[in-house]
Amino acid sequence: TINTVSEVIRGSQVNQDYFASVNAPSNPPRPAIVVLLMSMVNERQPFVLRCAVLYCFQCFLYKNQKGQAEIVATLLPATID
Known part of the structure; x- marks a missing residue:
């Protein structure tokens, strides 16, 4: 389940890096975290699922400076040099 994945990646840089590299089987492929x-x-998804995903995201970012920096970079406006 999603909660199991959350517990496995929480605080483990190796597992967090691996999780970040996993793509979902979609066309085009997208990172699983996305x-x-x-x-x-998606408000049509069950509340329990949405909470599990939030916990997974929190575990992904826990003690994960690289992941935190990548998330922040996506939120910052693009600069023109």
Whole structure:
């Protein structure tokens, strides 16, 4: 389940890096974390699933400076040099 994945990646840089590299089988392929976040913000998904995805995202970011920096970079406006 999603909660099991969450516990496995929480605080483990190796597992967090591997999780970040996993792509969901979609066309085009997307990172699994993106697919999970898309399901979290979809109000038609069950509340329990949305909470599990939020916990997974929290575990992904826990003690994961690389993951945190990548998330922040996606939120910052693009600069023109």
